[in-house]
Amino acid sequence: MMQKIAIAALLIGLAVSGTAGSATAQVKVGAVLSASGPASFLGDPERKTLDLYVEDINRQGGVNGQKLQLVIYDDGGDANAARTFATRLVEEDKVAAMVGGTTTGTTLAMIPVFEDAQIPFISLAGAVQIIEPVRKWVFKTPHTDRMACEKIFDDLKRRKLTTVALISGTDAFGKSMRDQCVAVAPKAGITIAYEETYGPADSDMTPQLTKIKAATGIQAVVCAGFGQGPAIVTRNYRQLGIEYPLYQSHGVASKQFVGLAGAAANGVRLPAAALLVANKLPDSDRQKPVVVGYQNTFETKTGQSVSTFGGHAYDGLMILVEAAKRAGGFDSGKLRDEIERTKTYVGTGGVVTMSPSDHLGLDLSAFRLLEIKDGDWIMIPDSAS
Amino acid sequence: MAAFLQFTFSGLTVGAVYALVAVGFTLIYNASDVVNFAQGEFVMLGGMVTIFLGYAGIPVPLAAVFAVFITTMVGLALYRFGIAPARDASAVTLIIITIGASIFLRGIAEIIFDKRFHSLPALFGSDPIRIGGASILPQTVIVLASALLIVCLLWAFIGRTLYGKAVVATSSNRMAATLVGINTRTIVGACFAISAAIGAIAGVLVTPITLTSYNVGTLLALKGFAAIMLGGIGSAMGAVVGGVLLGLFEAFAAGYLSASYKDAVAFVVILAVLFAMPQGLFGKRMVERV
Numbered sequence: 001m002m003q004k005i006a007i008a009a010l011l012i013g014l015a016v017s018g019t020a021g022s023a024t025a026q027v028k029v030g031a032v033l034s035a036s037g038p039a040s041f042l043g044d045p046e047r048k049t050l051d052l053y054v055e056d057i058n059r060q061g062g063v064n065g066q067k068l069q070l071v072i073y074d075d076g077g078d079a080n081a082a083r084t085f086a087t088r089l090v091e092e093d094k095v096a097a098m099v100g101g102t103t104t105g106t107t108l109a110m111i112p113v114f115e116d117a118q119i120p121f122i123s124l125a126g127a128v129q130i131i132e133p134v135r136k137w138v139f140k141t142p143h144t145d146r147m148a149c150e151k152i153f154d155d156l157k158r159r160k161l162t163t164v165a166l167i168s169g170t171d172a173f174g175k176s177m178r179d180q181c182v183a184v185a186p187k188a189g190i191t192i193a194y195e196e197t198y199g200p201a202d203s204d205m206t207p208q209l210t211k212i213k214a215a216t217g218i219q220a221v222v223c224a225g226f227g228q229g230p231a232i233v234t235r236n237y238r239q240l241g242i243e244y245p246l247y248q249s250h251g252v253a254s255k256q257f258v259g260l261a262g263a264a265a266n267g268v269r270l271p272a273a274a275l276l277v278a279n280k281l282p283d284s285d286r287q288k289p290v291v292v293g294y295q296n297t298f299e300t301k302t303g304q305s306v307s308t309f310g311g312h313a314y315d316g317l318m319i320l321v322e323a324a325k326r327a328g329g330f331d332s333g334k335l336r337d338e339i340e341r342t343k344t345y346v347g348t349g350g351v352v353t354m355s356p357s358d359h360l361g362l363d364l365s366a367f368r369l370l371e372i373k374d375g376d377w378i379m380i381p382d383s384a385s
Numbered sequence: 386m387a388a389f390l391q392f393t394f395s396g397l398t399v400g401a402v403y404a405l406v407a408v409g410f411t412l413i414y415n416a417s418d419v420v421n422f423a424q425g426e427f428v429m430l431g432g433m434v435t436i437f438l439g440y441a442g443i444p445v446p447l448a449a450v451f452a453v454f455i456t457t458m459v460g461l462a463l464y465r466f467g468i469a470p471a472r473d474a475s476a477v478t479l480i481i482i483t484i485g486a487s488i489f490l491r492g493i494a495e496i497i498f499d500k501r502f503h504s505l506p507a508l509f510g511s512d513p514i515r516i517g518g519a520s521i522l523p524q525t526v527i528v529l530a531s532a533l534l535i536v537c538l539l540w541a542f543i544g545r546t547l548y549g550k551a552v553v554a555t556s557s558n559r560m561a562a563t564l565v566g567i568n569t570r571t572i573v574g575a576c577f578a579i580s581a582a583i584g585a586i587a588g589v590l591v592t593p594i595t596l597t598s599y600n601v602g603t604l605l606a607l608k609g610f611a612a613i614m615l616g617g618i619g620s621a622m623g624a625v626v627g628g629v630l631l632g633l634f635e636a637f638a639a640g641y642l643s644a645s646y647k648d649a650v651a652f653v654v655i656l657a658v659l660f661a662m663p664q665g666l667f668g669k670r671m672v673e674r675v
Contacts, residue, residue: 036500037600044501170645198644201604203595206395207640210388210519228502228596239513240391240520260504260596262511 024209033314034102037077045310066228082106096330127176151271153188162214169225177224185313226251231260254307387518400632405587407624415574425606431588432597460581541606611651617668
């Protein structure tokens with residue numbers, strides 16, 4: 001009896017593996033995202049966006065007749081876990097390309113894996129170090145932290161606020177943005193008179209903000225970080241009754257930040273992609289059709305408000321797909337070359353034109369300055385203050 | 386001076402949370418010699434269940450009551466299926482079981498809820514009260530007052546009621562308590578349930594200040610453990626004092642040294658207590674009579 005069961009199981013197993021073989025026409029695209037943990041409000045919309053659009057692309061016939069298979073791993077914001085998953089993507093899943101790396105920390109940990117395996121890696125993280133120095137196989141879609149500092153300093157100068165305090169997260173993005181701000185401040189005419197830091201998973205920043213409040217001569221405060229940290233900084237900021245203007249980075253460009261910070265977020269300014277104010281853009285704006293389209297699709301299918309992080313994932317996927325169409329397939333070398341040849345791709349983050357020396361392809365005009373008012377984003381035009 | 390006062394208020398805010406977690410630890414420890422590392426998860430469940438019931442349309446006060454009830458059931462289930470079957474195992478084994486339970490509860494929370502951060506509206510609004518140039522949230526005052534109230538109620542229960550005396554009897558000598566006719570299983574189960582309820586109440590009250598997510602339980606449990614070490618394991622007043630002191634140490638370390646060392650404070654405290662004063666501030670000296 002046992003022998004008969006064993007033979008039946010073997011035959012069924014062979015039959016199943018036989019049908020699985022017909023799926024070899026699929027191309028695997030990997031994604032290691034931080035859908036849980038302190039960066040979850042970046043990684044979660046990224047994950048949803050990739051799922052949504054890969055399904056959409058497959059429904060329309062795939063890329064050059066090949067269907068895409070998305071392999072997603074959740075690193076929880078931990079760089080070690082990210083590196084392990086990256087190795088798994090390369091060695092076990094044998095992906096053709098990777099769109100992922102939600103945070104600077106996880107991206108930097110994974111870069112060596114993809115450089116060694118010679119597989120194109122489009123990162124979704126902020127720090128400028130990801131593409132400077134330029135690495136052959138690494139690209140990115142979000143604006144850099146240096147651009148965020150420059151945009152914030154421009155607005156500060158316009159408002160004649162030249163002495164600022166900087167509070168940054170001790171995570172890789174926070175540290176990187178802090179370093180960039182310190183580097184570009186003299187050229188921008190801004191003096192960083194006082195600095196504090198916080199841990200990305202901390203739940204109370206009143207000690208640091210108390211010291212900032214007590215420091216003399218400060219005219220504005222800039223917060224460099226992402227995830228829940230800046231939301232708590234903003235809440236504590238109002239709780240302590242600090243009157244100076246507060247600036248955040250594009251690491252908080254999501255309605256979730258506004259929800260967590262509550263009424264404390266009113267008056268906070270930040271640089272962000274046009275995606276957040278899609279409906280308020282003038283019709284002549286080149287990005288308008290793309291951002292409105294993405295916003296409608298994302299909000300209808302997921303029921304959540306759109307965020308720039310999902311937008312960066314969308315841009316990453318589309319740049320990859322367009323490059324694959326031009327390359328006629330997913331051969332790593334040709335794919336990489338075509339990604340580098342991306343020209344005037346209109347995305348949610350801006351208009352992208354890459355080159356061998358520029359693996360981001362965006363300039364400062366791709367950033368808009370926004371202010372939070374009553375739970376919504378309003379645009380601050382470049383000429384006003 | 387304003388800065389010192391502000392650091393004090395920040396310390397009281399986080400200290401109140403640690404105090405409530407520590408009180409929960411103490412009750413279970415007193416009844417069964419088990420340090421329940423799933424206590425942090427009870428706090429997490431209190432906050433998260435309230436939030437998600439609120440999303441489902443139930444008004445927040447009612448959702449809070451349901452959340453406390455559900456968490457109490459979880460505490461009972463932990464005792465019934467996790468601790469009771471291992472009845473004669475050593476204390477270390479039981480502690481490891483609670484660690485396993487905490488990982489299990491965290492995993493379930495991750496699946497049932499989601500991985501993001503959530504908040505609740507504060508009871509009396511979020512406008513801070515200004516005192517001497519510093520500000521304190523009304524919610525902090527509520528958490529501190531609740532911690533004191535819970536400790537007073539526990540003290541009255543333990544000292545003045547028959548069931549409370551049964552808890553004391555069970556914790557002194559379980560065999561003798563059984564011989565006298567006390568159903569020790571029911572007593573210990575009840576202590577787990579009460580601890581879970583205290584944790585859930587703490588979670589509901591504290592979420593408007595610290596936000597909550599599926600994984601806040603772990604660090605809370607560790608800091609609550611540091612608090613009971615400081616206050617003296619087995620003493621409810623020690624738990625509250627230990628929790629508040631730990632919060633104050635953290636705030637002063639963050640304010641006067643560097644914010645990066647904040648989390649290290651709890652572990653330095655554990656080491657210092659073990660070296661200098663192992664029974665803690667209010668604990669009884671362990672004396673073995675031969």
